[in-house]
Each structure stands twice: as C-alpha cells, then as structure tokens.
Amino acid sequence: MSYHFGRGWSKLTPYLLLLPGLFFYFLISLGPSIATFFFSFTDATGIKGAPVNWIGFDNYREFLFMGRASIDNLDALKRTLIFSFVVTTVQFALGLLVALIVNQKLKFTNIFRTIYFMPVILGVVIQGLMWSLFLYPLGGPMAKLLALFGMRSEFLGGQPAEAFAWVIFVQIWANMGITMMIFIAGLQTIPVELYEAARIDGANAWQVFKNVTWPLLTPSVNTNLLLNAIGSLQAWQLFLVLLGYRNGTQVLGYLIYATGFGQTSGSVTSTFRQGYAAAASIVLFLLVLVIGMTLQTFLQRREKRILG
Amino acid sequence: MSKKISIVLSLMVVFATLLAACGTPQATATESAQPQGEKPAQKVTLRVLVHQNPPMVAFMESFNKQFQERHPEITVDMSVVNANDLSTVSQTRLSANDIDVLDIFGFANAVQPYMKQADPPNWQQLIEAGLLMDLTGQDFVQNYDANAIKDAGTYNGKVYAVNLGRVVYSGIYYNKKLFEQYNVKVPTTWQELVTACEIFKAANIPCMTAGGKDGWPIFVGAYGLLGAIYPDQAALVEGLWTGKIKWNDEKSLEMWRKMQVYARDMMEEGASGIAGDAAPGRFASGAVAMFPGGSWYAPAIEAAQPDFDWGYIPFPGSDNPEDNKYWFGKYDQGWAIAANTPNKDAALLYLKEFSEPANYQAFVDAVGFIPTQPTAKLNTKIGAEIAPYLANFRVGYEQYWVAPKGAGQYANPWASYFKPFGTFDDPVELANKVQEDLQAGLDAVK
Numbered sequence: 001m002s003y004h005f006g007r008g009w010s011k012l013t014p015y016l017l018l019l020p021g022l023f024f025y026f027l028i029s030l031g032p033s034i035a036t037f038f039f040s041f042t043d044a045t046g047i048k049g050a051p052v053n054w055i056g057f058d059n060y061r062e063f064l065f066m067g068r069a070s071i072d073n074l075d076a077l078k079r080t081l082i083f084s085f086v087v088t089t090v091q092f093a094l095g096l097l098v099a100l101i102v103n104q105k106l107k108f109t110n111i112f113r114t115i116y117f118m119p120v121i122l123g124v125v126i127q128g129l130m131w132s133l134f135l136y137p138l139g140g141p142m143a144k145l146l147a148l149f150g151m152r153s154e155f156l157g158g159q160p161a162e163a164f165a166w167v168i169f170v171q172i173w174a175n176m177g178i179t180m181m182i183f184i185a186g187l188q189t190i191p192v193e194l195y196e197a198a199r200i201d202g203a204n205a206w207q208v209f210k211n212v213t214w215p216l217l218t219p220s221v222n223t224n225l226l227l228n229a230i231g232s233l234q235a236w237q238l239f240l241v242l243l244g245y246r247n248g249t250q251v252l253g254y255l256i257y258a259t260g261f262g263q264t265s266g267s268v269t270s271t272f273r274q275g276y277a278a279a280a281s282i283v284l285f286l287l288v289l290v291i292g293m294t295l296q297t298f299l300q301r302r303e304k305r306i307l308g
Numbered sequence: 309m310s311k312k313i314s315i316v317l318s319l320m321v322v323f324a325t326l327l328a329a330c331g332t333p334q335a336t337a338t339e340s341a342q343p344q345g346e347k348p349a350q351k352v353t354l355r356v357l358v359h360q361n362p363p364m365v366a367f368m369e370s371f372n373k374q375f376q377e378r379h380p381e382i383t384v385d386m387s388v389v390n391a392n393d394l395s396t397v398s399q400t401r402l403s404a405n406d407i408d409v410l411d412i413f414g415f416a417n418a419v420q421p422y423m424k425q426a427d428p429p430n431w432q433q434l435i436e437a438g439l440l441m442d443l444t445g446q447d448f449v450q451n452y453d454a455n456a457i458k459d460a461g462t463y464n465g466k467v468y469a470v471n472l473g474r475v476v477y478s479g480i481y482y483n484k485k486l487f488e489q490y491n492v493k494v495p496t497t498w499q500e501l502v503t504a505c506e507i508f509k510a511a512n513i514p515c516m517t518a519g520g521k522d523g524w525p526i527f528v529g530a531y532g533l534l535g536a537i538y539p540d541q542a543a544l545v546e547g548l549w550t551g552k553i554k555w556n557d558e559k560s561l562e563m564w565r566k567m568q569v570y571a572r573d574m575m576e577e578g579a580s581g582i583a584g585d586a587a588p589g590r591f592a593s594g595a596v597a598m599f600p601g602g603s604w605y606a607p608a609i610e611a612a613q614p615d616f617d618w619g620y621i622p623f624p625g626s627d628n629p630e631d632n633k634y635w636f637g638k639y640d641q642g643w644a645i646a647a648n649t650p651n652k653d654a655a656l657l658y659l660k661e662f663s664e665p666a667n668y669q670a671f672v673d674a675v676g677f678i679p680t681q682p683t684a685k686l687n688t689k690i691g692a693e694i695a696p697y698l699a700n701f702r703v704g705y706e707q708y709w710v711a712p713k714g715a716g717q718y719a720n721p722w723a724s725y726f727k728p729f730g731t732f733d734d735p736v737e738l739a740n741k742v743q744e745d746l747q748a749g750l751d752a753v754k
Binding site for chain 2: 045046047048049050062066067068069070071072132135136137138139140143152154155156157158159160244245246247248261270271272273
C-alpha cells in the first residue's frame with residue numbers, strides 16, 4: 001500500500017500537521033466546554049484570584065428546585081422551547097418559499113437574493129438598533145402605521161408576550177437569508193432533466209415539487225432544520241440588544257449570560273455567579289443535545305429512506 | 309530528503325503556533341515601587357475605564373487632554389461602557405490585567421448579618437480576590453470627606469476607592485414655563501401631583517417622560533413613593549428580610565396604588581421606547597411637563613437646551629408635605645486602581661491630579677454631583693435645587709437590597725410591573741405576587 005508521507009517517522013507528519021488545529025480546538029472549543037462542566041459544581045465567580053470551592057450539585061439544585069426563582073428558570077426553559085419551535089418552523093418554511101421563488105429564471109433574482117440575504121451580514125447590534133428605531137413607540141414608522149388605524153403599542157417595551165413575539169420576528173428576519181441560501185444551493189444540485197421528465201409525464205407544479213424537489217432537497221432540509229433548531233435554542237444576543245433583562249421575556253441563553261455577568265438584579269453592584277451560570281449552561285447543553293440528537297436521528301433515517 | 313524537510317517544517321509550524329499562543333503581551337511599562345503618584349520613568353499608556361454618562365465623559369476627555377499635555381510621557385487610553393456593563397467589563401479587564409484605573413460605583417449592597425446565604429457584591433469579590441489596590445494613606449484620599457471614604461470606598465478598614473459624589477434619584481424635573489402657562493402649582497403633595505398631571509393631560513401635554521428603554525428609569529423616578537412611605541430604607545430592607553414588613557401589607561398597598569397611577573396615568577405613552585440618554589433631551593424639548601429622574605441628568609438637560617427653564621423637586625409621594633422633604637440617592641462614581649497595574653505611578657498621579665480641588669470642582673460642576681470633597685461647592689443649578697433639602701439626604705433602598713437566593717423575578721418594588729410596561733393591572737394582585745416571590749426566597753434560605 002502506497003502511503004504519501006512514506007514510512008517510519010515520516011508517518012507522523014500528518015498528525016504533526018494536525019496538532020496546531022487540534023491545539024486550538026481544545027483551547028477554544030472543547031477546553032472551555034469541559035471547564036464549564038467542571039465549574040458548574042463550584043461557586044466560581046469568574047474573578048481571577050478568587051477562591052473556587054467544590055459545592056457538588058448545589059448550583060443545579062438552586063437552578064432547578066430552589067424557591068420561586070427555579071420556577072422562573074423553568075418558565076425561561078419553556079420560553080426557549082417555544083422560541084426555538086416557532087423560529088425553526090417559520091424560518092424553514094419562509095426560507096424554502098423564498099428560495100423557490102428566487103431560484104426561478106426571472107429578472108432581478110440576484111438583486112432579490114442579495115436583499116433577502118443582507119440582514120445576515122449586518123450583525124446583531126445593527127439588527128437590534130434598526131428594529132428598535134423601526135419600533136420606536138413615540139412616532140417611529142410602525143407606531144405611525146398603527147396610528148392610522150387608531151391603535152398604539154409600546155412594542156419592545158410593553159407587554160412581555162408582545163416583546164417576545166417581536167424578538168421572534170427579528171430573529172427570523174435576521175437569519176432567513178442563511179436558510180434561503182442553503183436551499184438555493186440544494187435546488188441547484190437537482191438535475192434539470194428530472195424536471196423535464198416530470199413535466200413530460202404530465203406532472204403539475206405541486207406534483208413536481210412533491211415528487212422531485214422535496215425529496216432531492218433532503219440534505220438541505222436536514223441541514224437547515226438542525227442549524228435553525230440548535231441556533232434558536234442557543235439564541236440570546238437579540239434578547240440583550242432588543243429587550244435587556246425584562247421579566248417574562250428571558251430565554252435560557254440570555255438568563256445564563258445575565259446570571260454569569262451579574263445583570264439580573266438591575267443593580268450595578270450585583271454579584272458574579274459564573275458557577276451557577278455554568279450549571280444553567282449545562283442544562284441548556286443537555287436540552288440542545290437531546291433535541292439535536294433526536295432530530296438528527298429522525299432526519300438521518302428519513303434521508304436514508306428517501307435517498308437510500 | 310523532502311520527507312525530512314516536511315517533518316522539520318511541520319515541527320516548526322507546531323512550535324511556532326504553540327509559542328505564539330502561549331506568549332504574553334509585553335507590559336506597557338515596568339512596575340515601579342514609587343508611591344504617591346510620581347512621574348513614571350518611561351513612556352506609558354494609562355488604561356482608564358469609565359461608564360457612559362455624556363457630561364462625565366466629555367469632562368474626562370477634556371481632563372485627559374490637559375493631563376497628557378502636562379505629562380507627555382503618559383498617554384491616556386480611556387474606554388467608555390454602558391453602566392449596565394461596567395461591572396462585567398471591570399471584572400474581565402481586571403482579571404486580564406488589562407486596566408489601570410477604573411470607574412467603580414460607591415460600595416453598596418453589602419451583605420448584612422440578617423441576610424442568609426447571600427453572595428457578596430462584586431466590589432467585595434474584587435477586593436477579596438486582590439484585584440483592587442489599597443489606597444490607604446495616599447495623600448489625595450485626604451482631599452475627600454472622611455464619611456464618604458468610609459461609607460463608599462472602605463472595606464475591612466482599608467480604602468479601595470475614592471468616591472466622587474452623591475446623586476439624588478428621587479426627584480422630578482419640571483418645566484417652569486408650562487407650569488406658569490397653565491397656572492399649575494409646583495406639587496408638594498401626592499394629590500397636587502395628581503392634579504397637576506390631570507391639568508396637563510387635559511391640555512394634551514404629556515405629564516411625565518422617562519428613558520424606559522433602559523428599564524430602570526421607569527422605576528427609578530418612583531423612589532419618592534417608596535421613600536415617602538418607608539423613609540428609613542435600611543430599616544425597610546431589614547424588615548423585608550426578617551418578615552416584619554411585607555410588600556402586601558396595608559402600608560405597602562398604598563405605595564402600589566400610587567405606583568399604578570404613576571405608571572398608567574402619569575407616564576407618557578411611548579416612554580418605554582426612549583433610551584436613558586435620550587430622555588433629558590425629550591424633556592428639554594419642552595414637550596413634556598415633568599421628568600422624574602436622577603440629578604445626574606441635569607447637565608444633559610442643560611446641554612440639550614441651554615435656555616430651557618427647569619426646576620427640580622422631591623417626588624411628593626405622600627399627602628403630608630413634611631414627608632416629601634427628603635432626597636433619596638446613592639454614592640455614584642468613584643475611582644479605583646488595579647492592584648496589578650504595571651503603571652502604578654501613572655495611575656496614582658492620575659488620581660492625585662484629578663483629586664486636586666480645582667479639578668474636582670470642575671468635575672462636579674460638569675456632572676452635577678453632590679461633592680464628596682468638603683472644600684467643593686454646589687455651584688451648579690441642580691446643586692441649588694437640591695440644597696434646600698440636602699440635610700435630609702438618605703441612601704436609597706436599592707443600595708441596601710440584596711435579594712435572597714430563590715426569590716422570584718418580581719421581588720422588587722418596581723412601578724414598571726404595571727401596564728403598559730408590565731402585565732399587572734391590579735395593585736393588590738401585584739402586591740401579593742411581589743410578596744410571594746420574596747417569601748419564596750426567604751423560605752428557601754431559612
């Protein structure tokens with residue numbers, strides 16, 4: 001058997017070349033994850049030089065079972081699931097619809113693709129600022145629109161349910177472009193001959209979509225569903241930028257950030273609780289793991305059934 | 309041969325990467341043991357962190373410029389962060405040895421003996437981790453009022469921060485022109501405040517505004533309501549922890565009923581969208597009759613509209629005018645130095661020059677603080693407005709309050725829980741919810 005890197009010590013070359021990458025993977029990704037797991041059993045504050053004591057499952061007990069705060073945490077967990085479900089399904093459906101439209105051989109499709117993708121490149125802060133201005137309740141464009149119908153709203157600063165719904169909307173608006181691009185890439189791999197054959201057989205548009213496009217889009221469907229589900233379960237930045245720490249709007253990701261960095265009390269002298277936040281992170285990790293693995297197993301089986 | 313070269317090259321890549329990753333940045337200057345802020349021996353970059361407060365930032369930029377002109381060997385690199393992020397940024401930059409001088413709020417929220425299982429506040433955590441420099445004995449500390457140093461910058465007998473001033477947050481700015489135009493009496497009681505708002509609303513003028521987008525400005529304006537009912541706020545906190553005071557007792561219910569009127573009827577529609585920094589400008593535009601908020605807003609109001617005629621009164625939370633002659637507030641910004649700073653001389657020199665009476669006076673004039681240097685004067689307009697009741701200054705509830713672990717998210721006396729900002733429409737229901745959330749925490753730490 002020929003081996004590109006030769007024999008003897010030379011066999012080590014590819015492994016040595018992998019080492020820098022592995023080093024950074026451990027340093028930046030796996031290492032902190034393991035450290036987070038470890039810190040979740042401590043009272044770490046995140047302050048250099050502060051003592052770190054092993055406290056067993058106290059953080060988990062407090063997060064899941066202690067007083068009313070644990071019920072608030074479970075509410076945040078439920079809100080995370082609602083957020084993820086709505087974002088995943090709506091973003092997926094809209095992304096597919098838009099991809100199907102802009103994949104047609106029509107005029108200006110490239111311009112429309114760019115327009116739909118543009119929010120993705122803006123960054124969370126810009127996205128948040130744009131929508132804060134758009135939803136400014138004191139004469140912003142949306143307030144003026146509502147005023148035409150004799151209505152008004154505080155939008156992001158009003159009822160928690162409404163504010164939460166706006167974050168879902170902005171999240172979908174901000175990320176739909178990625179979903180669309182993945183679908184466009186998938187659509188362009190489908191051979192034109194299959195469409196031609198289907199039409200010769202007399203298939204209508206719906207039958208073409210159902211029997212040609214949808215099955216052959218399976219890899220893109222799987223990628224999008226997984227990315228949307230995992231991304232939305234971990235979302236927190238838009239909550240920070242659009243709402244800040246407000247009762248009745250937190251999702252688990254934002255709760256972790258706010259707890260870890262002492263932003264839950266509204267006081268500028270609050271406490272750093274990174275051990276506790278680490279325990280909350282592990283709860284979120286387990287949630288993502290269970291949902292992600294279940295979804296992946298289901299999608300892989302489906303892919304095998306459809307594509308063989 | 310080529311195989312050997314590839315091995316050597318790959319090893320070089322590995323070691324170069326490891327070395328690059330493990331290297332530490334060179335310190336900007338060597339550490340010196342010279343005390344009392346002597347000039348550093350070589351060029352240094354002094355890293356300063358402050359929170360966002362436009363008049364203060366403007367003053368600091370001007371001060372930094374003069375400081376650099378006097379000391380060309382020192383370059384000041386000042387970072388500005390949102391007040392909500394100050395503690396996080398301080399912690400991370402102190403931990404990374406990436407800061408020399410930092411803005412730190414007056415030491416508050418200390419854990420009291422009756423508070424069970426409570427975690428220490430962040431300033432205490434930073435001191436116990438050895439990240440803040442002991443400033444005891446520095447000459448410039450003597451420039452400040454001994455009580456302010458003791459109350460707002462001392463821990464375990466050592467000075468870790470010099471506090472730069474107190475602020476009042478239980479007051480209301482009012483538009484003098486509108487009050488005269490509509491012949492409205494400046495309110496000294498709750499009922500007069502309600503009447504004033506009714507007159508302005510009838511004239512289609514919003515009664516009050518606030519920077520509700522930042523959350524806390526909605527409730528901070530209502531501290532006067534809390535203060536009128538519980539003037540001794542340290543005792544209030546102890547009473548809540550020990551169960552002697554409840555948020556749903558008859559006395560507290562009076563506060564909740566008034567808070568609902570404040571949130572629902574007094575605050576202008578759309579206030580939740582106004583950013584904290586934008587609220588003074590909104591008030592100074594003359595469109596709104598009143599603006600409940602802290603004394604730190606005064607310079608921003610003056611900057612937005614220099615000719616605008618305004619006054620500042622204690623929030624009249626009670627129907628007895630005598631109960632409304634108090635200011636509630638806190639120790640605001642202070643200076644601390646990172647214990648591990650490589651620029652110790654420059655950092656001490658910076659605080660020494662800042663603390664010189666002339667510079668300090670210019671600072672309080674710019675930001676409107678109540679001075680903590682005994683020689684400084686209340687020269688500002690806001691100072692003149694505050695002066696009549698200054699003897700009745702009291703530290704406010706949020707400076708004492710530490711929530712018990714396990715308490716729910718509503719365990720605070722915030723007006724923003726009421727509609728349109730929150731979900732509650734019934735004061736009794738909210739009072740019960742707040743007490744229930746607090747009690748859950750108290751029971752959990754028994």
